[in-house]
Amino acid sequence: MKGIVFSEFIEMVEQRFSPEVADRMIEAAKVPSGGAYTAVGTYSHEEMLALIAELARLTGGSVDELVQAYGRHLFTRFTQLYPGFFEGVTSAFDFLQRIEDHVHLEVRKLYPDAELPRFDTVQRDAHHLVMVYESRRPFAALAQGLIDGCLEHWGETADVRTTDLSEPGITRVRFDIVRRSAA
Ligand code: HEM
Incomplete structure (x- = not known):
């Protein structure tokens, strides 16, 4: 998955929740990139699924609702x-x-x-x-x-x-x- 999909996702988490939630999500998901994405880079879509799963856990929201948002x-x-x-x-x-x-x-x-x-x-x-x-x-x-x-x-x-x-x-x-x- 292209980096833009990740960087925009992290930006949404910062705006909708807080920068702290975004940091905790990245840390807890233990993603190989460490949460540093460049727009032209390519990362496994599994990383996105791991980040979303952590966000759902941290915020109590459902995975599908968060992905739709x-x-x-x-x-x-x-x-x-x-x-x-x-x-x-x-x-x-x-x-x-x-x-x-x-x-x-x-x-x-x-x-x-x-x-x-x-x-x-x-x-x-x-x-x-x-x-x-x-x-x-x-x-x-x-x-x-x-x-x-x-x-x-x-x-x-x-x-x-x-x-x-x-x-x-x-x-x-x-x-x-x-x-x-x-x-
Ligand atoms: C200007 C409008 C759009 C642009 C520039 C765009 C661009 C992109 C880009 C860059 C990706 C990531 C590719 C990758 O991760 O390797 C992507 C994936 C995707 N796009 Fe679009 N897209 C647009 C509109 C849409 C719309 C309106 C839909 C839905 C109807 C859509 C559905 C998807 C889905 C679901 C994926 C995730 C990959 C997958 O499901 O396998 N896109 N798109």
């Missing part, structure tokens, strides 16, 4: 860090349909060693988008938080229903996103 935070940061991806995009559905063939494709050009999930996205009608997340890593809750952040960014509200279609070694989750208000 992180996804929302990360989306806001992406809008600041990569404004080019947002130019000409008029709605959350529009953006979500560009992740696989445009956003993550460009991310892979920037970071050839990025570990990206696969998204199959189909718009059923004006209000209903189906996204199927597939990855060898268990980050569907991160996808859910990013989807929530995306909807918030365009001021849209939607019901997001998840269906777990995972198999051994593959996390596969179907998101049915049904928009309540038009953009």
Whole structure:
């Protein structure tokens, strides 16, 4: 996993909880990097899972809730860090349909060693988008938080229903996103 995913996570923990909680989390998780991440570096996704597990233990929150909150935070940061991806995009559905063939494709050009999930996205009608997340890593809750952040960014509200279609070694989750208000 790229360092940016880690450094933004630690920043969220510092802001949402405190710098002390962030330090205690890093120390308790005993991660090989010692919590020092560079944006271009690559670290095992197991480190992220270890940090999140410690944060859940320290704060009493659930792992999925914390990962989702992180996804929302990360989306806001992406809008600041990569404004080019947002130019000409008029709605959350529009953006979500560009992740696989445009956003993550460009991310892979920037970071050839990025570990990206696969998204199959189909718009059923004006209000209903189906996204199927597939990855060898268990980050569907991160996808859910990013989807929530995306909807918030365009001021849209939607019901997001998840269906777990995972198999051994593959996390596969179907998101049915049904928009309540038009953009
Ligand atoms: C400007 C928008 C976005 C950018 C720049 C971006 C970039 C990235 C980067 C750099 C990674 C890390 C790759 C690695 O760790 O090696 C990543 C992973 C990921 N991205 Fe995106 N992304 C964007 C939007 C989204 C959105 C909206 C979603 C959800 C619908 C999404 C879903 C994910 C997930 C779930 C992962 C974790 C890897 C995995 O699950 O296997 N991304 N993305």
